Amino acid sequence: xxxxxxxxxxxxxxxxxxxxxxxxxxxxxxxxxxxxxxxxxxxxxxxxxxxxxxxxxxxxxxxxxxxxxxxxxxxxxxxxxxxxxxxxxxxxxxxxxxxxxxxxxxxxxxxxxxxxxxxxxxxxxxxxxxxxxxxxxxxxxxxxxxxxxxxxxxxxxxxxxxxxxxxxxxxxxxxxxxxxxxxxxxxxxxxxxxxxxxxxxxxxxxxxxxxxxxxxxxxxxxxxxxxxxxxxxxxxxxxxxxxxxxxxxxxxxxxxxxxxxxxxxxxxxxxxxxxxxxxxxxxxxxxxxxxxxxxxxx
Amino acid sequence: xxxxxxxxxxxxxxxxxxxxxxxxxxxxxxxxxxxxxxxxxxxxxxxxxxxxxxxxxxxxxxxxxxxxxxxxxxxxxxxxxxxxxxxxxxxxxxxxxxxxxxxxxxxxxxxxxxxxxxxxxxxxxxxxxxxxxxxxxxxxxxxxxxxxxxxxxxxxxxxxxxxxxxxxxxxxxxxxxxxxxxxxxxxxxxxxxxxxxxxxxxxxxxxxxxxxxxxxxxxxxxxxxxxxxxxxxxxxxxxxxxxxxxxxxxxxxxxxxxxxxxxxxxxxxxxxxxxxxxxxxxxxxxxxxxxxxxxxxxxxxxxxxxxxxxx
Numbered sequence: 001x002x003x004x005x006x007x008x009x010x011x012x013x014x015x016x017x018x019x020x021x022x023x024x025x026x027x028x029x030x031x032x033x034x035x036x037x038x039x040x041x042x043x044x045x046x047x048x049x050x051x052x053x054x055x056x057x058x059x060x061x062x063x064x065x066x067x068x069x070x071x072x073x074x075x076x077x078x079x080x081x082x083x084x085x086x087x088x089x090x091x092x093x094x095x096x097x098x099x100x101x102x103x104x105x106x107x108x109x110x111x112x113x114x115x116x117x118x119x120x121x122x123x124x125x126x127x128x129x130x131x132x133x134x135x136x137x138x139x140x141x142x143x144x145x146x147x148x149x150x151x152x153x154x155x156x157x158x159x160x161x162x163x164x165x166x167x168x169x170x171x172x173x174x175x176x177x178x179x180x181x182x183x184x185x186x187x188x189x190x191x192x193x194x195x196x197x198x199x200x201x202x203x204x205x206x207x208x209x210x211x212x213x214x215x216x217x218x219x220x221x222x223x224x225x226x227x228x229x230x231x232x233x234x235x236x237x238x239x240x241x242x243x244x245x246x247x248x249x250x251x252x253x254x255x256x257x258x259x260x261x262x263x264x265x266x267x268x269x270x271x272x273x274x275x276x277x278x279x280x281x282x283x284x285x286x287x288x289x290x291x292x293x294x295x296x297x298x
Numbered sequence: 299x300x301x302x303x304x305x306x307x308x309x310x311x312x313x314x315x316x317x318x319x320x321x322x323x324x325x326x327x328x329x330x331x332x333x334x335x336x337x338x339x340x341x342x343x344x345x346x347x348x349x350x351x352x353x354x355x356x357x358x359x360x361x362x363x364x365x366x367x368x369x370x371x372x373x374x375x376x377x378x379x380x381x382x383x384x385x386x387x388x389x390x391x392x393x394x395x396x397x398x399x400x401x402x403x404x405x406x407x408x409x410x411x412x413x414x415x416x417x418x419x420x421x422x423x424x425x426x427x428x429x430x431x432x433x434x435x436x437x438x439x440x441x442x443x444x445x446x447x448x449x450x451x452x453x454x455x456x457x458x459x460x461x462x463x464x465x466x467x468x469x470x471x472x473x474x475x476x477x478x479x480x481x482x483x484x485x486x487x488x489x490x491x492x493x494x495x496x497x498x499x500x501x502x503x504x505x506x507x508x509x510x511x512x513x514x515x516x517x518x519x520x521x522x523x524x525x526x527x528x529x530x531x532x533x534x535x536x537x538x539x540x541x542x543x544x545x546x547x548x549x550x551x552x553x554x555x556x557x558x559x560x561x562x563x564x565x566x567x568x569x570x571x572x573x574x575x576x577x578x579x580x581x582x583x584x585x586x587x588x589x590x591x592x593x594x595x596x597x598x599x600x601x602x603x604x605x606x607x608x609x
Contacts, residue, residue, distance in 0.1 A: 135312055135316060136316070139316030139317055142316075142589050142592075143317055143581060143585045143588075144581070144584045147580065147584055148320075148581075151324040151581060152324060154324070154572070154574075154577070155324040155329040234441055234443070241569070253441065253443045253444070256447060261451070265451075268447055272444040276441075279439040280435065280439035287435075
C-alpha cells in the first residue's frame with residue numbers, strides 16, 4: 001500500500017460537522033417523552049388558537065343547562081357539568097386554556113428580548129453597565145415575586161394587560177443572569193478575539209458572534225417561563241387581580257372555593273386538570289431540553 | 299473579616315434604595331392617588347382634600363419618598379386604611395401565628411425531602427429513583443390551590459379530622475389548627491425540594507474527585523457518604539438557609555384559607571381591600587428580610603468555606 005498513489009477518491013469523506021442545535025434535535029427525537037410533551041403543548045396551543053378565533057367552544061357564556069349540573073355524557077358542553085349560571089364548565093376550561101397560553105406567550109415575548117439584551121450588554125461590556133444591570137435585577141429579585149406582581153397589577157389596574165406586563169417585566173431576570181454569565185465566559189474566547197481583529201463592531205460581536213453560541217439557554221428558559229407564567233396567572237386571577245369577565249383557571253378555582261361545600265367539585269377538577277397537563281408537559285420538556293442542549297451534563 | 303462584613307453591609311444599601319424606589323414608583327406614582335378609592339363615590343371635594351392631607355398625598359413626590367424611607371428605617375409604616383390599626387402592631391401580632399405554621403412545616407419539609415433526596419441519589423437510575431422523580435414532577439405540576447382546596451374539603455370538611463379553619467393562641471390548642479396547613483405545606487413543597495436536593499447531590503457524583511475515590515478502591519457507600527455528601531452540602535445548605543428569613547412571611551394562601559391570623563392573612567386582606575399602606579409595608583418588609591437573609595448566607599459562607607475569597 002502506498003500513500004503516494006492514493007487519490008482523493010480513496011480518502012474517506014470528512015464527517016459532516018453537526019451544530020449544537022442539530023445535535024440536540026437528534027437527541028430530542030430519540031426522547032419519546034419529550035416528543036409526547038411537545039405534542040401535548042402543540043394540542044394546547046391549537047385549542048387556544050381555535051378558541052381565540054371562535055372556532056370552538058363559542059360562545060362560552062350561554063346557558064347550556066341548569067345551575068350546578070353535574071358532569072354527564074349527554075352532550076359535549078355538559079361533560080364537565082355547569083357552573084352557578086348554568087354555563088358549560090368544559091367551555092370555560094377551554095377559554096381558560098386560551099388565557100393561560102396567551103399569558104405564557106406574551107410574557108415570554110416581552111421578557112426574552114429584555115433578558116437577552118440586558119444580560120448580553122452586562123456580560124459583554126462589564127464595568128458600570130454591568131454594575132447597573134446587576135443592581136437592577138438584584139433589586140427586582142429582592143422583592144418577593146408574588147408581591148411584585150401584585151404591586152404591578154395594582155399600579156396598572158386589574159386585567160389581562162396588567163398581567164401580561166407584570167409577568168413580562170419580571171420574568172426576564174433569570175434569563176438575564178444566565179446570559180450575562182455566558183457572555184462573560186465567551187467574550188475572551190478565540191473566536192471573539194478573531195472577530196475583533198477582523199474589525200467586527202461591538203454590536204456584531206454581541207449579536208452575530210456570541211449570541212448564537214449561547215442562544216440555547218433562551219430555549220431552555222422558555223419552558224420554565226411558560227410554567228411560571230401559567231402558575232402566576234392562576235394565582236393572580238385567583239386573588240381577583242387578573243382576568244376580569246373572562247373565564248380563567250384561577251377564577252374558576254376561586255369560584256370552587258365556595259362551591260366545594262355544596263359538593264360541586266367539577267369546576268375545581270376541570271381547571272386543575274386543564275392546568276396540570278400543560279404544566280407537566282412544560283416541566284418535562286424543560287428537563288429534556290436542558291439534557292439535550294446543555295452539553296455539560298451530557 | 300470585619301472589613302468584609304462592613305463592605306457587604308454597605309453593598310446592601312443601593313439594593314435597599316432600589317427596592318424602596320421600585321415599590322414607591324409602583325404604589326405611589328404609577329398607582330396614582332388612592333384617596334379616591336378610599337372615600338367612595340359620594341365624597342365631597344373637601345373630604346378628599348382632608349384625607350389627602352391626612353395621609354400626606356398632597357406633598358410633592360420626592361418628599362413622600364423621603365417620608366417612606368424614614369418609615370423603613372423607623373419601622374413605623376403608619377396606619378392601615380381598612381382597620382385603622384398601626385401597621386407595625388399588626389405585623390408584630392402576626393408573627394406568632396405565622397411562625398407556628400411556618401417553622402414546623404419548614405423543618406418537616408426539609409427533613410423529609412433530604413431523606414428522600416439522599417435515598418434516591420444513592421440509588422440513582424434504579425426504579426425507586428425513577429418513580430420518585432415522576433412523583434415529584436407530577437406533584438410540582440399540580441396547582442398549590444388544588445392541594446389546599448382538596449385538603450380542606452376532604453380531610454377537614456368531609457372527614458372532620460381537622461378544624462376547617464380558625465386559630466387559638468393557646469400554646470397547645472394552636473397546633474390542632476395548624477396541623478392541616480402544615481401537612482399541605484409539606485406536600486406542596488416536597489416535589490421541588492426532593493428534586494433540588496437530588497440534583498445537587500448528583501451533580502457532585504460527576505466530579506473528578508469521585509472517580510478518583512472509586513479508582514483508589516473505596517466502597518460505594520464510602521464514596522457517597524464521605525465525599526459526595528460533604529461537597530453537595532454547599533448548595534443544599536444555601537438553599538435551606540436562604541429560605542429561613544422568608545418563613546416570617548408565611549404562606550398567604552394557606553393562612554387565609556385556614557383563617558390563621560398571621561402575616562400572610564394580613565397581606566391577603568390588604569390585597570382584597572386595596573389597603574395600600576399595608577401592601578407597601580408587607581412588600582418592603584419581605585424584601586428587607588430577603589436582602590438580609592442573603593447577606594447572612596454570604597457571611598456564613600466566608601466563615602465556613604475557605605475557597606470563598608475575601609477580595
